[in-house]
Amino acid sequence: MTKRDAQREATRQRLVDAAVESLIEEGYAASTTLAVQRRAGVSRGALLHHFPTREELFGAAIGQLVERNEQAVRRELAQAPADPDPVARGLQVLRSAFASPSFGAELELWAAARTSKELRAVLRRAEGAARRDLYRVIGEVLGPEVTGSPAYPMVADLTVQLLRGMAISDVLYREAADQEPLLEQWATVTRMILAARP
């Protein structure tokens, strides 16, 4: 790896990082190539040298964002306090990952993808691996005696959809209403489902 290659990679990474941060802090609509360029402290030529079109830049940024969110779940999981109840602990972990600004940015992209074929394609590609990984982490955190239940796949799906709904609702109602009681109630329901006879 020559000095040039290192410099190239460093600049490229700064651009992608700046794009991701812009998506998180400014939102998708306000994340122009100029905004990214300024945030990265890079010339126009540098940006266009690495990413000839806006689409390529945000294609890379979205991949990075999704990956970052995936890792955030793992990190939350690793540092979550031990809890005798794996369901409560797992839900807390997932909830706090889903409530982050970074995940909010991802959901914003999902919503915007509704009217953009290109964005949808980019997101589908990026989500592919992350989706599998998310379900795997959910399985890990809940433990084998939960994942062994015949109702487990359904519980996992319902949980993911519920958390997505709560994440979107947070934008408007986070301050208005505490969502944690709802999560605890969901934990109770989950235990009830898993305990039910097959």
Next chain:
Amino acid sequence: MTKRDAQREATRQRLVDAAVESLIEEGYAASTTLAVQRRAGVSRGALLHHFPTREELFGAAIGQLVERNEQAVRRELAQAPADPDPVARGLQVLRSAFASPSFGAELELWAAARTSKELRAVLRRAEGAARRDLYRVIGEVLGPEVTGSPAYPMVADLTVQLLRGMAISDVLYREAADQEPLLEQWATVTRMILAARP
């Protein structure tokens, strides 16, 4: 009501309708005042006469969109086939309302509101009445013996959050995976919760 007033109101309504349609079909980012103007078949002067700023135009449009979605739930409800099971019927009705493009546009605005204080304020105002109405409709469709259950408020909240999550997920996964089985399973769970001893 003079001829002038009628004309004024007609033009204003065309503009708001065009703005709402643009939000639904093109998405928030692509809904410029020019796009609305062209869609409404109106001159620049006319648009700016009625709505001096972009914000005022979309403020009115968002109010209309939310109201339209609120009525859509009622309409779906009115024409839903009779069903001996009020839970299954209610969930079908809600699901099909939440899956409409019109509701997708609303969710897109929610997501975009994350990084825009103004948009959040507009949405909060518009959602106020609609939110209460939504819960009232849910109560109506499920019937008094369900709403009487002590677990009902929780079930209503969980259902709304779940449906929002499913609506967002539709953008990427509608074609990939049929969501209806999940809804049926949620109906089963709902019945189980409501049947449980207080």
Next chain:
DNA sequence: CCCTTCACAGTCAGCTCTGACTGTGAGATG
């Protein structure tokens, strides 16, 4: 019948964004 008002028409200035284009200097290569 005149005069005012007002809904709307059409043009325009100023701004921002995207991507193209040319120049430059440090690092790789012989």
Next chain:
DNA sequence: CATCTCACAGTCAGAGCTGACTGTGAAGGG
């Protein structure tokens, strides 16, 4: 050491958007 390559700098043209501004003709009041 000479030359070449390439990562990057900086400027610019073209396009789209917002909101301002002036003009116009029909509706309505006196």
